[in-house]
Each structure stands twice: as structure tokens, then as C-alpha cells.
Amino acid sequence: MRITAEELLQRYAAGERDFTGVNLRGADLSGVNLSGANLSFANFSSANLIGSNLSGANLFRAGLDGADLTRINLTGASLERTRFGSIDIVDANLSGANLSGATMTADFSGANLSGVSLIGADLYRSYLKDTILRDANLTGADLTNVYFENADFTNANLLNADAAHCTFDCVILHNTTMPDGSIITDNRWSG
Numbered sequence: 108m109r110i111t112a113e114e115l116l117q118r119y120a121a122g123e124r125d126f127t128g129v130n131l132r133g134a135d136l137s138g139v140n141l142s143g144a145n146l147s148f149a150n151f152s153s154a155n156l157i158g159s160n161l162s163g164a165n166l167f168r169a170g171l172d173g174a175d176l177t178r179i180n181l182t183g184a185s186l187e188r189t190r191f192g193s194i195d196i197v198d199a200n201l202s203g204a205n206l207s208g209a210t211m212t213a214d215f216s217g218a219n220l221s222g223v224s225l226i227g228a229d230l231y232r233s234y235l236k237d238t239i240l241r242d243a244n245l246t247g248a249d250l251t252n253v254y255f256e257n258a259d260f261t262n263a264n265l266l267n268a269d270a271a272h273c274t275f276d277c278v279i280l281h282n283t284t285m286p287d288g289s290i291i292t293d294n295r296w297s298g
Contacts, residue, residue: 186211
């Protein structure tokens with residue numbers, strides 16, 4: 108269902124929260140508040156979502172291909188099976204985003220997650236190749252069966268993260284706090 112950004116915001120302001128399947132391809136939604144909205148199956152491809160608040164939103168199978176998500180707030184949002192790139196979050200810019208408590212299984216290849224908050228997030232079986240995670244906070248995150256290849260964890264925090272069956276292949280862990288509280292100071296580590 109194609110609607111304009113203005114119509115979406117008017118309906119949201121009137122108390123509506125179910126926007127399942129809306130089509131906002133290319134819309135300018137920078138700085139908007141859509142917290143708690145049901146945006147499952149919505150199309151936000153090529154949309155401008157800079158600085159928007161989507162905390163607690165349901166983005167199940169939403170399409171965010173090519174959207175600008177810089178500084179977006181996704182605290183507690185459900186991002187399960189959400190498309191961020193051609194398939195998932197490939198080459199997306201999520202720097203400074205808040206994904207605390209989010210649940211997602213995604214391909215983050217080439218994504219910029221610098222300074223992202225993934226506190227308590229569930230990334231089960233995600234794939235992070237050539238992903239930038241500098242200054243990221245993954246405290247208590249579920250990293251079960253997550254694959255990291257050539258990822259940069261410089262100054263990242265993985266304290267109390269569940270890294271069972273997690274693979275670190277040629278990653279940078281400079282000044283990184285590991286799940287057990289130890290700090291890795293080496294430039295590269297494989298394991």
C-alpha cells in the first residue's frame with residue numbers, strides 16, 4: 108500500500124500504529140518518531156531515515172535496501188529477516204545506531220557498525236565479513252554461531268556476550284574486551 112510520508116506521520120500522530128506492508132520507497136523520514144509501530148513487510152528502500160526513532164518497532168521482513176540509517180534508534184526493535192541490502196545488511200551504514208535488544212539473523216558484510224549499541228542483541232547465525240565494529244558495544248549479546256571474517260573490533264566491548272560456536276577469522280581485536288572480561292591488545296587474531 109503506497110502512502111506518502113506526510114500521511115504516515117498524520118496517521119501515527121492520530122494514534123494508529125499498524126502500518127503493515129506500507130510502501131515508502133525513497134521517502135524522506137529523517138528525524139521522525141515511529142516508535143512502537145508495526146512496520147512488518149514495509150518497504151523503506153532508498154528512504155532517508157537519518158536520526159529517526161524506530162525503537163520498539165516491528166520491522167519483520169521490512170525492506171530497507173539502500174536506506175540511510177545513520178544515527179537511527181532501533182532500541183528493542185524486531186529486525187528478524189529484515190532486508191538492509193540486496194539480501195540483508197550488506198554495505199549498510201548503521202554507525203551510531205542503537206540496536207539494543209534487537210533480534211536479527213542477517214548478512215552484515217561490509218557494513219559500518221562503528222559505535223553501534225548491540226547490548227543484549229540476538230545475532231544468532233549472522234554473517235559479518237569485512238564489517239566495521241569499532242567502538243561497538245555487544246555486552247551480553249547472543250553471538251551463537253555468528254561468523255566474523257576480517258571484522259574490525261577495535262575498542263569494542265563483548266563483555267558477557269555468548270560466543271558459543273562463534274568464529275573469529277582474521278579479525279582485529281585491538282583493545283577489545285572479550286566475553287570473559289579479558290582485553291585483547293594484539294592487532295589481529297584468528298580462532
